[in-house]
Structure formats: C-alpha cells, structure tokens
Amino acid sequence: MISALRTRSSFLLSSFKNSKQLRFSSSTPFKAIYPVQAGSATAHLQLKTGETFTGGSFGANTAAIGEAVFTTSLVGYPESMTDPSYKGQIIVFTQPLIGNYGVPSRSRDKFDLLNDFESEQIQCAGIVVSDYSYKYSHWNAVESLGDWCSRSGVPAITGVDTRALVHLLRGQGSTLGAINVGKTPIEFGSDFKWKDPTSANLVGQVSCKFPRVYNPNGEVNIALIDCGVKYNMIRLLCESGAKVTVLPWDYDIVSIADKFDGIFISNGPGSPSHCTPTINNLRKLFTFYKKPIFGICMGNQLLGLAAGFQVYKLPYGNRGHNQPAVNIDTNQCVITSQNHGYALDDSQVPENWARWYVNANDGSNEGIKHKFLPFRSVQFHPEACGGPNDTSYMVRDFVQTVLAFKESEWRKSEAEMFDEYLGSEASAKLQMALQ
Numbered sequence: 464m465i466s467a468l469r470t471r472s473s474f475l476l477s478s479f480k481n482s483k484q485l486r487f488s489s490s491t492p493f494k495a496i497y498p499v500q501a502g503s504a505t506a507h508l509q510l511k512t513g514e515t516f517t518g519g520s521f522g523a524n525t526a527a528i529g530e531a532v533f534t535t536s537l538v539g540y541p542e543s544m545t546d547p548s549y550k551g552q553i554i555v556f557t558q559p560l561i562g563n564y565g566v567p568s569r570s571r572d573k574f575d576l577l578n579d580f581e582s583e584q585i586q587c588a589g590i591v592v593s594d595y596s597y598k599y600s601h602w603n604a605v606e607s608l609g610d611w612c613s614r615s616g617v618p619a620i621t622g623v624d625t626r627a628l629v630h631l632l633r634g635q636g637s638t639l640g641a642i643n644v645g646k647t648p649i650e651f652g653s654d655f656k657w658k659d660p661t662s663a664n665l666v667g668q669v670s671c672k673f674p675r676v677y678n679p680n681g682e683v684n685i686a687l688i689d690c691g692v693k694y695n696m697i698r699l700l701c702e703s704g705a706k707v708t709v710l711p712w713d714y715d716i717v718s719i720a721d722k723f724d725g726i727f728i729s730n731g732p733g734s735p736s737h738c739t740p741t742i743n744n745l746r747k748l749f750t751f752y753k754k755p756i757f758g759i760c761m762g763n764q765l766l767g768l769a770a771g772f773q774v775y776k777l778p779y780g781n782r783g784h785n786q787p788a789v790n791i792d793t794n795q796c797v798i799t800s801q802n803h804g805y806a807l808d809d810s811q812v813p814e815n816w817a818r819w820y821v822n823a824n825d826g827s828n829e830g831i832k833h834k835f836l837p838f839r840s841v842q843f844h845p846e847a848c849g850g851p852n853d854t855s856y857m858v859r860d861f862v863q864t865v866l867a868f869k870e871s872e873w874r875k876s877e878a879e880m881f882d883e884y885l886g887s888e889a890s891a892k893l894q895m896a897l898q
C-alpha cells in the first residue's frame with residue numbers, strides 16, 4: 464500500500480511538473496481580475512522571484528514580508544489567520560469568496576479561551592484573496608474582515624488572480640513575498656536584502672512567556688509544550704477531562720516531568736530546526752519518562768527529530784481541510800485539516816519507532832509512534848479549527864490513555880500495566896529497555 468502511495472505521489476508530482484505550466488513573465492504585473500471597490504488603494508504582492516500580482520487593498524495600509532503559501536480550505540479564515548503556525552507567512556486563499564461571513568465576536572468559553580479564534584490576534588503577515596466580500600452577513604459577525612485587518616495592522620489584497628498565483632507557487636514552491644500598498648510596485652533591486660521572517664525562531668515569538676493552568680480540577684495533569692498552540696487543542700484536552708499546564712516551548716520540562724501524567728507537544732510556526740531546546744528535552748525524557756506523550760504537527764516533527772528522524776521542506780506544503788491520511792496498520796483513511804510546510808523523512812525509521820500515518824496524495828509522513836512506549840504524534844490537526852472534526856477522537860484517546868496509565872499505576876505493578884496496555888511481548892521488550 465505504502466509503496467503504491469509513494470509511486471502514485473511521484474507520478475503525480477512528475478506529471479504536474481511536465482504539464483503545460485503557465486508561463487510567467489516576471490516583468491508584466493498580473494492585473495486585478497476580480498471586482499475591487501471603487502476608491503480602494505492599489506496593492507501588490509511582489510514575489511522574490513520577480514512576479515507581481517496587483518489588486519486592491521482592503522486591509523491595513525502597510526507593507527509586510529512573508530512566505531507566500533496557499534491554503535485550499537473553503538472556510539475558516541478567522542481560525543487560519545489567528546493560528547500561530549502561520550506566523551511569518553502571507554496566506555493565499557484558493558477559495559475565491561473570502562470575508563462573506565465577516566469576523567465573529569470575541570466570546571470566550573468556560574476555560575477562558577476565545578470560541579472562534581485560535582489565539583488572541585491575527586498571526587499571519589498578510590492575506591491575498593481573489594474576491595473579497597465587502598458586504599458580509601452572519602449571526603455572530605461583529606465586523607468586516609477588512610476592518611479587522613485594518614485595525615490589526617495586517618495588509619490584505621483582493622482582486623488577485625489567485626489561480627495563476629497558486630499555479631506559480633505549486634510550480635516553484637512557496638516563495639518569499641512582499642505586500643505593499645501604493646500606485647506602483649516597489650523596485651526591489653537585485654541587491655535588495657529579502658529578510659525572510661521564517662528564518663527566525665518564530666516559535667520563540669509566539670510561545671507563552673509563563674506557565675498557565677487551564678481546567679485546574681481536571682482528573683489527569685497534562686503538560687502542554689507551547690510551540691504556538693491553537694486554542695482548540697487546549698479546549699479539547701480540557702473537555703476530555705485534563706488539567707492542562709501550558710509551558711513555554713523551552714521550559715525545563717525534564718525536571719518536573721514526573722509531576723505530569725502525560726505530555727502534549729503543540730503545533731507551531733517556522734522550521735522545527737529552531738526548537739533545539741525542545742528536541743533536547745524530549746530526548747532526555749525518552750531516557751526515563753514512561754507515561755503517554757502526544758504531538759500534533761510541529762509536535763510530530765519535534766518528537767520525530769528527538770527520536771532520530773530527519774525533517775525536510777515540502778515544495779509548497781499541505782494546507783487545507785481535505786487532506787487524506789492513511790493509517791498504515793489498518794489502511795483506514797481519514798480526512799484531515801492540515802497546515803504544514805515541513806515533514807518527517809520516514810524513509811529511514813529509527814529503532815523502536817514506526818510510521819503510523821501516510822498522506823494518500825503525496826506519500827509524505829502523517830504520523831509516527833513508538834513500538835512499545837506510549838509516544839505518538841500526527842502531522843495533521845485532529846483539533847481542526849478550521850476543517851473536519853473526524854479525527855478529534857485522537858485527542859480524547861490520548862487523555863484516556865493518560866488516565867489508564869495513571870489508574871494502572873495506582874492498582875498494578877508496572878509489568879502488569881505494560882502487559883495490559885502493550886501486550887506481553889512489547890512489555891517484555893520495554894522492561895528490557897528500561898533495565
């Protein structure tokens with residue numbers, strides 16, 4: 464199955480590359496092709512490779528630089544724009560109609576988490592759309608997308624030929640771009656120093672600065688390593704019965720690990736290579752920590768790096784809400800929400816680890832698990848927001864596993880606990896490994 468997936472994916476990629484690619488002359492700007500409100504200032508997305516896409520500004524009258532990436536998600540622009548994973552990126556929406564349901568209210572749930580946003584503010588550097596809805600309508604809307612972007616200092620362009628833009632990004636890969644508002648594009652001389660925001664440690668910029676506890680009366684105590692956590696991850700853990708202690712990405716979790724019944728590693732922006740402290744902490748935990756660990760997206764990459772996997776950058780990433788991921792053991796396919804540019808190279812699998820999920824489109828890794836310790840992670844987003852909730856059970860399963868381990872510790876010796884949970888053969892291996 465996997466080899467078939469890999470062949471299919473290489474066929475898909477090669478056939479796409481050989482297909483008639485649009486010719487992009489980097490001198491002629493792509494004119495706005497969708498309606499731009501009369502009186503809007505002209506705005507441009509200029510790529511480092513020279514192409515310019517012109518449209519009308521409907522956000523802040525400011526310039527921004529970011530990695531231009533595209534998402535095929537049809538809904539969920541408030542969630543995507545406030546997802547810290549998009550820090551340093553300019554989001555190009557393939558869905559043409561953006562803004563039609565406005566921006567929701569800032570109501571909070573019982574855990575004090577915003578109900579309709581994934582963090583307190585817009586995280587992306589800017590947005591590019593084809594057909595912005597100046598008029599919006601929704602029972603929960605309190606302002607327009609344009610007003611939200613304007614008051615947040617985030618530039619937004621409408622009227623852009625996003626099909627041509629996405630065609631280009633698929634052909635050459637995600638590309639550094641600059642949004643600027645003004646009659647004429649900026650003349651970036653060949654010596655212009657393009658400062659790539661994603662070359663910085665973006666996780667350090669978005670992670671919490673101090674620990675914070677959610678749902679203090681939860682029945683199990685879970686440490687969440689915050690690499691740029693989305694609010695719905697915290698919400699799902701709390702709703703599953705956990706007390707969640709959110710810790711900064713580089714917090715010394717090793718020295719307090721035994722206080723926690725389980726550890727969760729969150730999503731986050733930029734390259735995982737900047738998170739060396741987190742990776743080193745995970746490596747130290749592997750030497751003694753025997754309770755469940757679960758990671759999502761960046762968490763999958765950091766757990767994998769700590770285990771000995773390599774990471775590589777995908778040409779244009781997987782960002783959308785209909786990405787198919789296949790469970791390698793059961794062949795079950797789940798439809799997932801995704802937003803990532805890096806992936807684990809699972810062509811070489813470290814000892815005692817196994818591939819868990821694989822992407823049915825491009826054969827990229829979608830999850831890993833330890834063969835007999837309760838450590839696992841997925842590249843996709845079970846917490847959705849936006850996208851399908853089909854795999855949100857994985858967060859609940861993690862909390863249930865933590866509870867099972869905790870309860871078992873009270874009632875049974877370790878050997879019995881591991882026998883019951885892992886099966887006697889794996890348990891025997893574990894006991895050997897822990898000598």
Ligand SMILES: NC(=O)CC[C@H](N)C(=O)O
Pocket residue numbers: 548729730731732733734735759760761762802803804805806
């Ligand atoms: N959503 C995420 O956690 C993204 C992880 C990482 N920044 C990537 O782009 O692959």
